[in-house]
Amino acid sequence: MILNVQNLSVTFRSKSGIVHALKNICFSLGKGEVLALAGESGSGKSTIANALVGLVPWEKGGAYELFGEKINPYQKKSFSIVRSKMQMAFQDPYSSLNPRNTVMEIVAAPLLAQGISKNEATAKAKKMLDLVGLSNADTQKFPHAFSGGQRQRIGLARALVLEPKILICDEITSALDVSVQAQILHLINDLRSELELSLIFISHDIDVMEIIASRVLRLKNGEIS
Amino acid sequence: MNSELLSVRNLSVAFNDVQVTDKVCFDISCGEIFALMGESGCGKSVSAMAIPRLLPHPSAKIVCGEIILEGKNLLELSSKDMYEIRGKKIGCVFQEPMQALNPVVSIGTQLLEAVRFMPKENRLKRIKELLAKAQFKDPERILKSYPHEMSGGMLQRIVICIALAPKPSLVIADEPTTALDANIQTAVMDILKDMCKSENASMLLITHNAHLAAKYADRIAVMYAGQIAEIGKTSDVFNTPKHPYTKALLKVVPSKGKTLSDLKPIPGSVLSPKDFDNGCRFRFRCEFAKEECKELRIENGELRINDKKHWSSCIL
Numbered sequence: 001m002i003l004n005v006q007n008l009s010v011t012f013r014s015k016s017g018i019v020h021a022l023k024n025i026c027f028s029l030g031k032g033e034v035l036a037l038a039g040e041s042g043s044g045k046s047t048i049a050n051a052l053v054g055l056v057p058w059e060k061g062g063a064y065e066l067f068g069e070k071i072n073p074y075q076k077k078s079f080s081i082v083r084s085k086m087q088m089a090f091q092d093p094y095s096s097l098n099p100r101n102t103v104m105e106i107v108a109a110p111l112l113a114q115g116i117s118k119n120e121a122t123a124k125a126k127k128m129l130d131l132v133g134l135s136n137a138d139t140q141k142f143p144h145a146f147s148g149g150q151r152q153r154i155g156l157a158r159a160l161v162l163e164p165k166i167l168i169c170d171e172i173t174s175a176l177d178v179s180v181q182a183q184i185l186h187l188i189n190d191l192r193s194e195l196e197l198s199l200i201f202i203s204h205d206i207d208v209m210e211i212i213a214s215r216v217l218r219l220k221n222g223e224i225s
Numbered sequence: 226m227n228s229e230l231l232s233v234r235n236l237s238v239a240f241n242d243v244q245v246t247d248k249v250c251f252d253i254s255c256g257e258i259f260a261l262m263g264e265s266g267c268g269k270s271v272s273a274m275a276i277p278r279l280l281p282h283p284s285a286k287i288v289c290g291e292i293i294l295e296g297k298n299l300l301e302l303s304s305k306d307m308y309e310i311r312g313k314k315i316g317c318v319f320q321e322p323m324q325a326l327n328p329v330v331s332i333g334t335q336l337l338e339a340v341r342f343m344p345k346e347n348r349l350k351r352i353k354e355l356l357a358k359a360q361f362k363d364p365e366r367i368l369k370s371y372p373h374e375m376s377g378g379m380l381q382r383i384v385i386c387i388a389l390a391p392k393p394s395l396v397i398a399d400e401p402t403t404a405l406d407a408n409i410q411t412a413v414m415d416i417l418k419d420m421c422k423s424e425n426a427s428m429l430l431i432t433h434n435a436h437l438a439a440k441y442a443d444r445i446a447v448m449y450a451g452q453i454a455e456i457g458k459t460s461d462v463f464n465t466p467k468h469p470y471t472k473a474l475l476k477v478v479p480s481k482g483k484t485l486s487d488l489k490p491i492p493g494s495v496l497s498p499k500d501f502d503n504g505c506r507f508r509f510r511c512e513f514a515k516e517e518c519k520e521l522r523i524e525n526g527e528l529r530i531n532d533k534k535h536w537s538s539c540i541l
Contacts, residue, residue, distance in 0.1 A: 211484060
């Protein structure tokens with residue numbers, strides 16, 4: 001197992017009270033596996049994804065192991081190791097890309113954040129954009145110049161440029177038309193074999209999950225059902 | 226045979242002088258559920274919203290065409306007459322129920338506004354009858370509630386009640402369940418269908434979801450790049466599609482038992498309205514395209530009114 005999560009709980013506190021978004025979630029992910037997280041809105045699918053990359057705080061008592069290495073989920077620093085091995089692509093291709101940055105700047109940003117030189121980052125970003133099917137001429141354009149499917153390709157390139165081994169796809173085809181959805185599903189499958197990726201695939205569409213996933217984890221009210 | 230309720234003939238709409246829909250023709254019979262199906266930007270919402278004349282002003286303009294509802298051409302009516310038609314004859318259910326309702330006005334007041342054309346003494350009775358049909362168990366409490374106190378599914382049921390309150394002859398449902406969770410989509414669609422049936426209203430269903438269209442529509446028009454590509458009975462369109470676009474579209478819809486290799490992506494992307502010409506607009510992505518497709522396609526307008534045959538714009 002390349003990923004092992006034990007007793008993951010997340011609680012949100014707001015003026016209206018406490019919400020137990022996740023309660024003692026335990027699961028693991030094997031090499032090359034596509035694990036689907038299924039459930040209704042609010043069942044906790046995206047919260048699991050956000051907790052794995054450190055975007056929401058864990059409640060006490062959880063344990064997290066990535067490629068055999070113990071990760072301390074209570075220390076912000078430990079997630080920089082996680083993010084070099086695990087990346088995320090988001091649902092809405094319109095709001096997940098900075099409209100003021102060029103495609104090149106967007107895709108090279110994670111490399112620069114990891115301290116890689118600009119020249120090397122540009123070269124790697126170009127290679128990744130080529131792999132997801134965007135041309136060299138596209139690199140200097142801004143996100144508004146692209147359709148939803150192409151923006152999703154940019155999002156995937158940004159997620160994969162650090163060469164992670166695990167990719168979390170958070171409803172990445174929900175905002176797309178069916179013909180574009182088919183293109184993206186094929187692209188993900190090709191990238192999975194080419195880059196030896198394991199996937200955590202979040203979706204509410206049972207038909208899409210059946211097509212892409214090897215195992216399904218069903219969630220209801222923050223618990224595995 | 227059912228009598229005709231609505232006839233849309235040769236409807237072309239332009240946004241800022243760029244024509245986005247081209248000679249769209251379809252008919253809806255009394256009591257029928259008719260679906261306009263297609264991908265984003267194909268012109269289904271524009272064609273539907275032209276019927277109650279709710280297109281954005283002044284950017285959108287109806288270039289040509291006729292919209293005949295119960296014998297009257299809606300495009301020739303004054304704004305005042307149209308206001309009455311919208312209140313009495315056409316009900317609309319939009320995608321986002323939260324945006325369709327006023328957040329600071331109680332549900333009861335909003336429902337009462339929808340029955341303003343009725344005699345005063347009948348209004349409350351009518352509202353309670355609708356709420357019961359929409360399967361609300363405690364109508365008194367619902368009437369006092371505000372939109373933020375209700376779930377998406379409940380809100381959409383309220384919007385359905387508002388749309389049907391004045392006993393319209395036509396309900397336009399523009400992606401009515403797209404914003405809802407998958408598990409309540411069917412429940413809301415069932416209520417919409419049953420209520421239209423019991424109120425004798427026809428439904429124009431706008432959807433990108435082939436499963437939804439297949440389950441609920443009596444007839445379907447498939448739209449591509451501003452034109453109707455194929456039109457026919459639901460079973461005919463799904464079982465024996467004629468247009469290459471419909472065939473390609475049905476191949477990319479994920480469904481039970483399909484594997485990834487069964488999903489054959491359609492190469493290329495949809496033309497921008499600026500690049501529209503007189504030929505078949507799908508020819509750039511079509512595996513059967515021939516030289517003559519550059520010049521020719523069968524005009525949708527050739528279909529006679531009340532002609533319910535299975536029709537495709539493809540010349541091949």
